[in-house]
Amino acid sequence: MVYGEYIQEPAVQLTKLLAQHLPSNINTTYLTNSGTEAIEGALKLARRFTGRSQIIAAKKAYHGNTMGAMSVADFKERKHPFLPLIPDVKFITFNNVLELELITKKTACVILETIQGGAGFITPKNEYLARVQQRCNAVGALLILDEIQPGIGRTGRLFGFQNYKCSPDIVVMGKGLGGGMPIGAFSASKKIMDSLKDKPKLGHITTFGGNPVIAAAALATLKEILTSNIITQTLDKERLIKQELSHPLITEIRGQGLMLAAIMPTAEIVNQVILKAQKRGLILFWLLFEAKAIRITPPLTISNEDLIKGCNIITDILDEINSDTL
Ligand SMILES: Cc1ncc(COP(=O)(O)O)c(C=O)c1O
Numbered sequence: 001m002v003y004g005e006y007i008q009e010p011a012v013q014l015t016k017l018l019a020q021h022l023p024s025n026i027n028t029t030y031l032t033n034s035g036t037e038a039i040e041g042a043l044k045l046a047r048r049f050t051g052r053s054q055i056i057a058a059k060k061a062y063h064g065n066t067m068g069a070m071s072v073a074d075f076k077e078r079k080h081p082f083l084p085l086i087p088d089v090k091f092i093t094f095n096n097v098l099e100l101e102l103i104t105k106k107t108a109c110v111i112l113e114t115i116q117g118g119a120g121f122i123t124p125k126n127e128y129l130a131r132v133q134q135r136c137n138a139v140g141a142l143l144i145l146d147e148i149q150p151g152i153g154r155t156g157r158l159f160g161f162q163n164y165k166c167s168p169d170i171v172v173m174g175k176g177l178g179g180g181m182p183i184g185a186f187s188a189s190k191k192i193m194d195s196l197k198d199k200p201k202l203g204h205i206t207t208f209g210g211n212p213v214i215a216a217a218a219l220a221t222l223k224e225i226l227t228s229n230i231i232t233q234t235l236d237k238e239r240l241i242k243q244e245l246s247h248p249l250i251t252e253i254r255g256q257g258l259m260l261a262a263i264m265p266t267a268e269i270v271n272q273v274i275l276k277a278q279k280r281g282l283i284l285f286w287l288l289f290e291a292k293a294i295r296i297t298p299p300l301t302i303s304n305e306d307l308i309k310g311c312n313i314i315t316d317i318l319d320e321i322n323s324d325t326l
Pocket residue numbers: 034035036037039062063064065113117146148149174175184
């Protein structure tokens with residue numbers, strides 16, 4: 001069980017099912033304990049496969065909190081106390097194709113969130129991901145997409161990148177894959193993944209990654225999501241939220257599916273809404289880099305009735321704030 005010398009059935013079934021639903025070349029999956037560990041594995045894999053060290057990440061990215069994941073996240077205040085982090089990391093601006101020239105033959109990989117979460121649920125525009133992929137292909141760099149938030153149905157497709165005509169070299173998953181149990185995973189072609197096999201042997205080691213109880217939970221979650229209408233309902237629920245959340249203090253709703261951010265005129269209003277909502281039984285949250293956003297990421301199984309109730313709580317609070325300031 002410990003280092004994968006013995007193959008256990010739940011992990012095999014889970015990784016087979018994932019392979020059936022990932023692009024056909026991405027047929028091999030390594031299971032980890034968390035999203036951040038999966039990011040570490042993906043970065044190590046890209047360096048090992050290409051023999052290059054440079055990593056390109058996006059400004060305002062978040063990929064987790066271990067040293068490698070923090071190195072490719074862009075949050076100076078949080079990183080500073082832990083410096084130095086891993087070297088040879090450069091940052092580009094998400095959605096800016098002019099900066100793609102920074103990806104060169106020195107680049108091992110480009111790592112991006114398919115939809116930038118902490119930055120305010122910024123979706124890729126104008127075939128950005130496909131263009132990053134083209135540039136990576138041209139210089140022999142790998143494209144890693146972090147699907148830890150959009151993955152497993154949240155954007156109306158099983159994987160967020162399926163909305164954007166793009167097929168990465170390495171896909172990283174976590175969060176929703178476990179249905180509440182702790183899991184992470186990174187997937188790639190067998191050819192790429194095989195480079196972790198030797199020199200050194202067992203290029204990534206984990207005691208509990210692929211644990212049969214966790215793998216069984218993830219398998220059950222994935223089967224339920226794939227065989228029910230949860231994914232298609234996600235887009236109906238997005239429409240319902242957008243319709244119910246019409247209010248003069250909401251300037252924009254960003255994101256896709258059930259990964260939405262409601263933008264308010266000030267950070268102060270956001271704070272009030274989140275704290276007051278909590279007292280009324282509604283869980284919202286802040287986003288790391290966008291102080292004017294409230295995060296709306298309910299469970300995919302939320303009922304329409306609960307969604308309407310939640311939206312009403314938000315608009316009631318906004319009405320109160322509006323009348324206080326008049
Ligand atoms: C986009 C993204 N990547 C990576 C992670 C890290 O995952 P974990 O918290 O399971 O380590 C998170 C967690 O919030 C995330 O949102």
